[in-house]
Amino acid sequence: MDRLIAWATLPLLPAAAAVVALHPRLRIDAAERLGWRVPPVQPGAIWLHAASVGEVRAAAALLPLLPRPVLLTADTDTGAAQARRLALRHPGVVAGACPLDHGLTLAPLWAEARPRAVLFVEGTFWPSLAWRARRAGVPVVRVGAKAGSRTRRAAPWLRWLWHPTDAVLARDASEAAFFERVQAAPVQVLGNPKTLAQAPRAVLRFARPPLVACSTRPGDEAAVLRAVFTLPSPPPVLLAPRHLERVPEVLALCAEQHRETRLRSELLGAVVAAEVEVVVLDTLGELAGCLPGAAVAFVGGTFDPRIGGHSPHEAAAAGVPVVAGPHQQAQGSAFREVGATVVAEPEELGAALQRVLQATGERSSPSLRRMDAARAGDALRAWIGSPAPEASPRPWAAPLAAVYGAVSEVRNAAYERQLLPVRRVGVPVVSVGSTNARSPGRTSTVAAVVGVLQGRGHRVGVATRGYRRTKGGRAVHLSTRHRDAAHLGDEGALLAATGAVVAAGPDRVACAEALVAAGVSVVVADDGLQHRRLHRDLEVVVVDARFVRARGLLPMGERRESGAVPARADVVVVHHADASFEVQVGDPVRRRPGAWCSERGRQPAPTGPVVAFCGIGRPADFLASLTMEVAEFVALPDHAPITQEMALQLLRTAGERPLVCTHKDAVRCPPSLRSRALWRDIEVQLPAELRRRLEGL
Secondary structure, eight states: OHHHHHHHHGGGHHHHHHHHHHSTTGGGGHHHHTTSSOOOOOTTOEEEEESSHHHHHHHHHHGGGSOSOEEEEESSHHHHHHHHHHHHTSTTEEEEEOOOSSHHHHHHHHHHHOOSEEEEETTOOOHHHHHHHHHHTOOEEEEEEOOOHHHHHTHHHHHHHTOSOSEEEESSHHHHHHHHHHOSSOEEEOOOGGGGSOOOOOSOBOSSOOEEEEEEOTTHHHHHHHHHTTSSSOOOEEEEESSGGGHHHHHHHHHHTTOOEEEGGGSSTTBOOTTOOEEEOOSSSOHHHHOTTOSEEEETTTTOTTTOOOOOHHHHHTTOOEEEOSOOGGGTTHHHHTTOEEOSSGGGHHHHHHHHHHTTTTOOOOOOOOOOHHHHHHHHHTTOOOOOOOOOSOGGGHHHHHHHHHHHHHHHHHHHTTOSOOBOOSSOEEEEEOSBTTOTTHHHHHHHHHHHHHHTTOOEEEEEOOTTOSSOTTSOEETTTOOSHHHHHHHHHHHHTTTOEEEESSOHHHHHHHHHHTTOSEEEEETOTTOTTBOOSEEEEEEEGGGTTTTSBTTTSSBSSSSSSOTTOSEEEEESOOSSSOOSSSEEOEEEEOOOEETTEEOOOOOSSEEEEEOSSOHHHHHHHOOSOEEEEEEOOTTOOOOHHHHHHHHHHHTTSOEEOOHHHHTTSOHHHHTTEEBOOEEEEOOHHHHHHHHTO
């Protein structure tokens, strides 16, 4: 069904892409929305999708209940920004903007994430994503499900649209009753996820308890200011517009009313001076921290029937009484649950605020029916399945992949039938390669092979292509003369650190011959699987258990040959095999991170928060390996040169915080950056069969 939807809506995709490119807010994350860039997500993730800031807050409350990895996406720019900040504080969580709900734009992120479940938070639901999950056998669950008035009016059309749903965990009984009428999936009442969130510490200190106007919409600010400043003893006011682009409009309104106003970003520290009458919140993610200690909270959107109000749960969780307008249909029974004071018209707001403020010493904290965390965790984990099957990130490239596969088959057949010449170089040759163009685990496997051969007394040479080196052209460079990434490429420079003699150049035969002339007793051909002009005595193929078929043939995926594992392989070693990704194609290796190092030698582990950067084939693997708090993460393209300008930017971003990267990145850093960087290698223990074959050379 998702394919039918994709074909039916294909004519609309160019228009949607144009809107994303031109809209001032959508184009902030245009690359992610159009599927050109994906967050650094680990395969087997739980895909948790929220609409905007409020839903991201609900999703944040669910994170402690979910196993890792988790992919958190949002529709709006503010929601995506909030999600990214949240992810940095939670190891195993990555975040970004959700792609357009079309098969072509969803494909890259889906193929990378291979999700085990898709969870839609509150009212959001994307049909193409849900139908894709249904086709892949991935459970689709709605968490804290709710339906606004406009959604309820469309009920006759929703049964088909929402059909690919496996479970509805409704926010309350009234919402459950609605979903039972229009949803074929089982429905149960689980509660509101936002009630799981703990009230954060206060981020501002006012001279007197303030009134906080939460998530205000056009017209709300004027009503609040008019109501507050007619009171006998008006409290200070904090205005929190729902959308930050309205901040100039709100400031202009305050100026018209001659109110002493400050932006939150202008305040030095957390103290608000006594003479300040209004603070305008112009920062993301701080509203919850402005509520503790407030005298009263007004919830925006409740005077507009088209909106139907925003959530009162943050204020209630902070123990703040809630005042709202009459339109609350978007929040179900939430306002009743927290005991909100409701006014029918904006003109009645002043009197309602006065009553609430006068009752400060008499009132009790708002009642808040909290979600049962243990029950919610059990309900969510029950719907987590196996990772989705491998899928292509570029399904539109199927015709090109067919051509590529045919050419690859003809070439391999020519070598098998000895129609193309093969060169011997006089010493044993071990080829280590992968059919996956991103070659995950290959370099660490080469380093481990070098170590075993050196332990047997060999002088080992490594022939590598020197990919994206900046010096040398097509010439062969030996590490006996140059050991830097500019001449050897980053992988060559990294392998030279093992003590092997490295020859870098595009011609592997020429590299092997140069190594033999330099006196090596065995040659290891790095990434040599497809370079068949060089005879090899042992063919080692590296497989990533998470992407055994590399998501399809080039250019649909990253597979270089038609078969996942070539028949000519002598030994197959498997990286990243675990309970979620079990494969039967070879022997798993044991991986563990080595000691932290710098250019001065071994170092103690950095303590967070750290600034991390990398330019490797799978940046998600590096991010997932960091167990400390990550303040900033910068993912560069694989093998991307790190210029002096980039180095200065990273140093400015880090400040006094530790800078961490991979060893592969460190060897191509300018000296100013390398002197600050910390890295660690992945140490690999090879399977017994490969060690036996190497020891027999």
